[in-house]
Amino acid sequence: MGLANSSQMNESLDLLRVVAEEIKRPLIEIARSSELVSLTDQSALETVIATVETSANTALDLIDSYLLGLQLAGQQQFLQLEPISIGSVLYDTAHDLEKFAQVYNAKVQLSFKKTQRSVMAHGNGLHAALVNMGRVIIESQAEHNPPAVINLGLHNYAGLIVAGIYSDMEPIAPAYLRAACKLYSRTRQPFRQLSSSSAAGIFIAHNILQAMSVRLRTARYNKQAGLAITLQPSYQMQLV
Amino acid sequence: MKQINTKGIILSRTNFGEADRIITILTPDNGKVRLIAKGVRKIKSKLAGGIELFAVSQITYIKGRGEIGTLISTRLIHYYGFISSNLERTMAGYDFIKQLNRATEEMSETGYFNVLEASFAALDNQNISLNLIQNWFAIQLLRLSGQTPHTDKDSAGLNFSKDTNYTFSFDSMSFTPHAAGPFNIGHIKVLHLSLGNNSPRALQRITGIEDLSRDITPLIQTMFRTYIRL
């Protein structure tokens, strides 16, 4: 096996370890929620059902995104990027995060004007990356009261398009993000500033984006801090 | 009364009366000092601080007539935050603090601050193996207590040979050639370098260091338990 392949294999195993740790959480949520219903009266049933459904879907999505990352990494040389409406991707992301946010007592908002801006990207990969980032941020920012507000934002920067997920979190230093993306397999809590969990969603997003030759970065937007993706604009759709 | 301004690492905090805390701090120049922090119970004072133990702070205090001085102010200089993102390293950090606190019970030796600071810096670096750091710390404590193995020459005063195996004698704290000995020149070299001015970070660069370090762990821990009273 060549050195490059061996290193890719190690990276995949590292990520798998982190994903496996992360999946424990939604499964524990399902198990304890179900147990709670059996031990108490039925008044919490609706909440519990929502939790069970969301947790199960989170776990499944995590696995799917991990596999997508593997697939894209394997195809990297031949990966087809295409013009994508970034606004639509963010709308879809907000929609997919909505139920998750409700269960975690958070609110997801789109904070950009409707836009036809398009970017060169792998549509599924971009969407999966954003959803996974969003889940980590929502879960880490969740408070009992008041609900956390999570904004999906879009802006221009130095000729590029920046799509990101923001909240009232403490700003994350770029060096911290770089270190976490390098060392995530070596510690249980690689992104402790943001999350007490293994934050697998961030590293899955990082993996997917790397395969697309796109960077995950820290960013600020509208007085909030968060994580964002810098994308090349595409001019093709504008010509149509 | 004279105010002293120094760097320090907190070793422990305990209650004292209703409103005060006794804080034990390790400093570079005055060794271990015990200070009373008045009126800082829990969250009510600016000195209460966070619960960061793995940190170097700038400390101002007034030396008391007796054993205990009075803490005036603290300011965080550096917090080794990465240690607490890894539970094994957190526990290793606590081990170091406890061991050092006990080892310095009767003296105010100044080298201990540098050892603890370097140990925190190493724990804070994920690229340095935990086992290596633990061994290095134990060796440093042995060095500071004057209990060091001989690593320049073997028990007969001869240079170490690359083709020879060695055993270790605790009586003479030296290595003796032995056909079935578990140690080789690589192990002795690691021990020698650890006793010198080499940080864990420098040692990590040695080829095969993790295996060598693991091999000599029982030897180092036995020396440590034998000669360091905790």
Added chain:
Amino acid sequence: MARILVIEPNIILAEIYKKILVKNKHKVWLTKDAQTAINIADKTNPEIVILELQLPQHNGLEFLYEFRSYNEWRNTPVIIQSLISPNEFKDNYILWHKLGINSYLYKPKSTLLQLIDCVNSNLSSSVHSSL
């Protein structure tokens, strides 16, 4: 009825634990992080602490170290309820003896009923030891 401080960063699980403990007639305070836990403990003087080791900012060991440094909390029962398996720490003297862990529940394997049993048995031990 006991005053219980639950330190749990996952708010879904925190609410579940609160519901089951309240149903068993305990008074419960929830928090996500170690420093706030110390602040809440100062105000509420909990009789039991239920603690996850994997916390944001400061980990559960740091909380425990700080918590135990206060005389009034030296003997307060602490139940670890964590994602981390106890096998990871089985040889660690500091954790088991110095930091005073009364019980350890591994989240993937422990049920809510086991949590309640654990709380009750730690409460009755601390009543006996104070008599």
